[in-house]
Amino acid sequence: MIIQSPMVTPAGSSDSLSVLTSEIKLLRGDMGDLKSHIKQLSDHLSHCYGRLDEYDARIKTLEKREEEIISLNSTIVNLREQLNSQAQSSMRNELEISGVNEFKNENPHHIIQVMAHKFGVTVEDHDIDFATRVGPRRQANKATAEIPTRPLVIRFVRRCKRDEFLKAAKARKTMSSSDMEIDGPSRNVYFNERLTQENRQLFRAAKLASKQQGYRFCWHKNGAILIRKQEGNPPIHVRNFEDLEFHLGPTTMELQQSSPPAEPRD
Numbered sequence: 001m002i003i004q005s006p007m008v009t010p011a012g013s014s015d016s017l018s019v020l021t022s023e024i025k026l027l028r029g030d031m032g033d034l035k036s037h038i039k040q041l042s043d044h045l046s047h048c049y050g051r052l053d054e055y056d057a058r059i060k061t062l063e064k065r066e067e068e069i070i071s072l073n074s075t076i077v078n079l080r081e082q083l084n085s086q087a088q089s090s091m092r093n094e095l096e097i098s099g100v101n102e103f104k105n106e107n108p109h110h111i112i113q114v115m116a117h118k119f120g121v122t123v124e125d126h127d128i129d130f131a132t133r134v135g136p137r138r139q140a141n142k143a144t145a146e147i148p149t150r151p152l153v154i155r156f157v158r159r160c161k162r163d164e165f166l167k168a169a170k171a172r173k174t175m176s177s178s179d180m181e182i183d184g185p186s187r188n189v190y191f192n193e194r195l196t197q198e199n200r201q202l203f204r205a206a207k208l209a210s211k212q213q214g215y216r217f218c219w220h221k222n223g224a225i226l227i228r229k230q231e232g233n234p235p236i237h238v239r240n241f242e243d244l245e246f247h248l249g250p251t252t253m254e255l256q257q258s259s260p261p262a263e264p265r266d
Helices: 013-090 108-119 159-170 197-212 241-248 250-257
Strands: 094-098 128-133 152-156 190-193 217-221 224-228 236-238
Touching: 013 197, 094 159, 108 128, 108 152, 108 159, 152 159, 159 190, 190 217, 197 217, 197 224, 197 241, 236 241
Parallel strands: none
Antiparallel strands: 094 152, 094 190, 128 152, 217 224, 224 236
């Protein structure tokens, strides 16, 4: 019969095992905390990704709205240009005369007929649709006590008669109110096709910009505003302020708000 000896644990082994067990438990606890932190970070990242997706969707919505706004602005610009073109077309039989002395109870039809007679053009009552002053009455100049005259607008029944009258007026290099036997102080009288307010502003800006940039010619014909650098160069049709800026430089856009100069003769 063999007698087995009991297993003897070396001294201090139980303490080491106990310490190792405690460390393993602590490590497991730390791993649990790490897993918890990782889960929190994962949840936070998921939330951030969700917010980013929301922001991305909002940005796309804003970009789409911006495109719609740009498209609407373009449509508005096109509609304004069409309306201006139609308004200008409706004025094709009209003339504007500036510098004619204004009197109370005057007869604009008679004034036009006197002018036509001076030019050698026959204008009867039935040739004129209407003739009237335009714009608000102006205050007298404090220094001279002189009251500025309002433009005289004439609409002819037929365009050919308007063109005949205008051609005869332009044939005379200079014209004053005294030349036409109109009472009051002598003033220079100018004859021009009538422009819409928008085209008038564009024409004034074009004249100022042309002078600044050394363009010798700026005029309007049949509602079209034209500029030319010098004799022999083809005319450039200026349709809007963007065209003006393209041909004459960015400074011309500032001229939109400039005060209007005295109306020159074309």
